Amino acid sequence: MYKKPLQPRAIATEKRFLDALNDLLKEKSLGQLSIDEIADHAQLTRGAFLKRFGSKKQALFVLWASYCNLASEQMVAIAACMPKFACIEDACMHMSKTLENIQTLEFSVNRAMHEDFQENLRIDPQTKKIFLDCVDLMRQAQKQFNLAGAASDAGAFAAAQLLVTINYNYVLKAMPALPANSQARHKLIGDVVALALRA
Numbered sequence: 001m002y003k004k005p006l007q008p009r010a011i012a013t014e015k016r017f018l019d020a021l022n023d024l025l026k027e028k029s030l031g032q033l034s035i036d037e038i039a040d041h042a043q044l045t046r047g048a049f050l051k052r053f054g055s056k057k058q059a060l061f062v063l064w065a066s067y068c069n070l071a072s073e074q075m076v077a078i079a080a081c082m083p084k085f086a087c088i089e090d091a092c093m094h095m096s097k098t099l100e101n102i103q104t105l106e107f108s109v110n111r112a113m114h115e116d117f118q119e120n121l122r123i124d125p126q127t128k129k130i131f132l133d134c135v136d137l138m139r140q141a142q143k144q145f146n147l148a149g150a151a152s153d154a155g156a157f158a159a160a161q162l163l164v165t166i167n168y169n170y171v172l173k174a175m176p177a178l179p180a181n182s183q184a185r186h187k188l189i190g191d192v193v194a195l196a197l198r199a
Helices: 008-025 035-042 046-052 055-082 088-105 107-120 124-144 152-172 183-196
Strands: none
Touching: 008 035, 008 046, 008 055, 035 046, 035 055, 035 107, 046 124, 046 183, 055 088, 055 107, 088 107, 088 124, 088 152, 088 183, 107 152, 124 152, 152 183
């Protein structure tokens, strides 16, 4: 059973393993990686990896938790700056740019978690939480731009799904027909998300 490290040496060891896993996931899927490869890359031992995490999946979930924390922090920052946008389309465009940036930065762990989903057909609880945080952000956008009377909760869920899915698939290079120009792409995504928020 994984326990968060408290001692400085244990924290440093965990970071080395997680950095190694993240580096290797840029080149290979989780299924292709061995614990020995991760340990070698971290310049630590297989035994130390197993003692810290117990499995590759557990190490992935710990790495994913740091992405989820980053995503949550970004959503808090977006909510705080929401009043500065002139219209909901501009706010949604900003959300789209921000999400693409963090998905690109943390692409390897996003891809590995997608791989885990495809293999096990279950959604990780941390994934559910950040999605629901995104839905809450969409509700805040509806309220900020006075859409509450015309918009539905289903619209907030649809908008969150569109924002996450379109950006992830673009980063995955699965949506090459989207505009290559960042400004045009995020304007298009922002307009679609805003339309869903009005539904």
